[in-house]
Amino acid sequence: MVKICCIGAGYVGGPTMAVIALKCPEIEVAVVDISAPRINAWNSDHLPIYEPGLDDVVKKCRGKNLFFSTDVEKHVAEANIVFVSVNTPTKTQGLGAGKAADLTYWESAARMIADVSKSDKIVVEKSTVPVKTAEAIERILTHNRKGINFTILSNPEFLAEGTAIKDLFNPDRVLIGGRETPDGQKAILALRDVYAHWVPVERILCTNLWSAELSKLAANAFLAQRISSVNAMSALCEATGADVSQVSHSIGTDSRIGPKFLNASVGFGGSCFQKDILNLVYICECNGLPEVANYWKQVIKVNDYQKTRFVNRVVSSMFNTVSGKKIAILGFAFKKDTGDTRETPAIDVCKGLLGDKAKLSVYDPQVSEDQIMRDLAMKKFDWDHPAHLQPLSPTTNKQQVSVVWDVQEAVTDAHGICILTEWDEFKNLDYQKVYDNMQKPAFVFDGRNVVDVKKLREIGFIVYSIGKPLDSWLKDMPAVA
Numbered sequence: 147m148v149k150i151c152c153i154g155a156g157y158v159g160g161p162t163m164a165v166i167a168l169k170c171p172e173i174e175v176a177v178v179d180i181s182a183p184r185i186n187a188w189n190s191d192h193l194p195i196y197e198p199g200l201d202d203v204v205k206k207c208r209g210k211n212l213f214f215s216t217d218v219e220k221h222v223a224e225a226n227i228v229f230v231s232v233n234t235p236t237k238t239q240g241l242g243a244g245k246a247a248d249l250t251y252w253e254s255a256a257r258m259i260a261d262v263s264k265s266d267k268i269v270v271e272k273s274t275v276p277v278k279t280a281e282a283i284e285r286i287l288t289h290n291r292k293g294i295n296f297t298i299l300s301n302p303e304f305l306a307e308g309t310a311i312k313d314l315f316n317p318d319r320v321l322i323g324g325r326e327t328p329d330g331q332k333a334i335l336a337l338r339d340v341y342a343h344w345v346p347v348e349r350i351l352c353t354n355l356w357s358a359e360l361s362k363l364a365a366n367a368f369l370a371q372r373i374s375s376v377n378a379m380s381a382l383c384e385a386t387g388a389d390v391s392q393v394s395h396s397i398g399t400d401s402r403i404g405p406k407f408l409n410a411s412v413g414f415g416g417s418c419f420q421k422d423i424l425n426l427v428y429i430c431e432c433n434g435l436p437e438v439a440n441y442w443k444q445v446i447k448v449n450d451y452q453k454t455r456f457v458n459r460v461v462s463s464m465f466n467t468v469s470g471k472k473i474a475i476l477g478f479a480f481k482k483d484t485g486d487t488r489e490t491p492a493i494d495v496c497k498g499l500l501g502d503k504a505k506l507s508v509y510d511p512q513v514s515e516d517q518i519m520r521d522l523a524m525k526k527f528d529w530d531h532p533a534h535l536q537p538l539s540p541t542t543n544k545q546q547v548s549v550v551w552d553v554q555e556a557v558t559d560a561h562g563i564c565i566l567t568e569w570d571e572f573k574n575l576d577y578q579k580v581y582d583n584m585q586k587p588a589f590v591f592d593g594r595n596v597v598d599v600k601k602l603r604e605i606g607f608i609v610y611s612i613g614k615p616l617d618s619w620l621k622d623m624p625a626v627a
């Protein structure tokens with residue numbers, strides 16, 4: 147009987163293993179984590195992450211062939227296949243700080259696997275890691291445990307948050323990289339058999355280890371690059387009177403370009419894009435490829451520019467100051483259908499507005515007050531961040547930020563509204579009521595292109611929507627950079 151253990155019960159480990167358990171009833175799947183609160187939540191009615199469809203999958207398998215546990219060592223020792231899906235954040239200190247991946251968690255997981263193993267194992271890199279990590283992991287495993295055969299595979303995850311279950315049920319592809327040795331090839335087939343329970347075999351791609359590791363970084367870099375490309379166009383649209391939605395549609399109908407991932411926005415967020423591109427940049431630099439590194443660095447620079455541009459647009463439109471003015475922040479998560487706020491553009495926009503002494507009233511249907519306060523006080527690595535986006539002290543945040551659970555409360559008496567997440571409910575708000583309750587002139591700054599600009603202007607709002615022809619009010623304001 148195949149036994150799977152996954153180290154790391156996070157956004158990837160939890161949903162991925164739940165789907166494997168659902169699709170492979172004869173396989174026992176244990177998801178383990180050092181965080182007891184996280185495991186307790188997985189074993190409760192309130193799962194630690196919000197993901198459409200996830201509750202259903204977990205309910206169907208939990209206690210049958212899906213188990214969540216803090217007994218990491220026991221489950222690792224018993225498994226034939228060990229997935230490692232721990233976090234791999236950007237280093238904040240030391241060599242490569244602000245760019246390189248911090249593999250502390252991965253290394254400690256690998257050392258633990260070596261310590262507790264009594265039988266041969268396939269060890270699968272599920273986390274996103276720098277190219278050649280498998281070589282380092284192999285060294286840790288084999289140097290610390292003689293006589294046991296560890297075979298390393300790279301099986302990067304391509305799910306996106308908010309659509310994780312849909313993506314896992316019907317992936318564009320599953321990628322498995324392994325050594326070009328008999329053991330490596332045998333391990334690839336064993337893992338392929340797991341996915342083949344529900345993924346057509348032609349969609350299971352098998353490559354060498356380094357191609358699989360690099361493909362993950364490359365995929366995220368290409369995706370993020372599309373967003374920075376369309377966001378760069380959005381600035382030009384605003385300057386020229388073109389409409390970025392029309393430009394996206396026009397270029398997206400070219401089958402070589404395709405229509406997806408061309409929505410201009412206040413900037414991309416999430417735990418992956420920035421981290422993985424920085425990691426890619428660092429690898430390029432380490433390999434003596436500064437031109438390639440600079441090329442990818444630009445994707446992040448444009449993303450930072452887009453967030454700064456948005457803040458500047460808000461401040462300059464409102465008579466060049468937001469000091470003491472109430473601004474409603476609608477949406478704090480990095481995208482809709484998730485409560486995840488890691489690297490959300492809302493953090494940078496809120497910090498920018500707080501830097502100009504605004505009073506913020508934040509509403510997000512899935513993000514708690516604690517999380518928002520923590521995010522705004524948190525010091526993150528300050529790679530290439532403009533001075534006005536530097537972290538503020540927690541005390542300042544408490545005085546300037548309130549978090550509410552009702553949109554109308556957020557907007558009442560506000561001078562302006564910033565829409566920072568594309569939650570569906572923001573499309574269909576009663577904007578007449580919103581307008582009536584706001585200070586005048588009433589501004590809407592739509593960072594996600596969700597509102598009907600024409601309708602809102604008819605109500606009386608001054609509307610800014612990314613990449614759309616500017617309101618005559620905004621045209622008269624000083625240019626923003």
Ligand code: NAD
Binds near residue numbers: 157184233254
């Ligand atoms: P996460 O922070 O949500 O989860 C990681 C978990 O690993 C945490 O719960 C942590 O407590 C646990 N952990 C860390 N060290 C451990 C150890 N030694 N033993 C046991 N548990 C340990 O992270 P995530 O979002 O699930 O991402 C995990 C990896 O997958 C990262 O490398 C990420 O880049 C990659 N990835 C993430 C996504 C995504 O959408 N979030 C998508 C694809 C790939």
Ligand code: UDX
Binds near residue numbers: 407408480
């Ligand atoms: C991403 C990758 O899509 C996924 O394959 C990988 O496994 C993890 O990283 P995720 O970050 O969860 O997934 O969400 P994604 O849908 O890619 O969105 C990332 C950010 O880009 C969000 O802030 C989103 O709002 C933004 N975005 C996306 C845009 O601004 N415009 C778009 O057209 C698409």
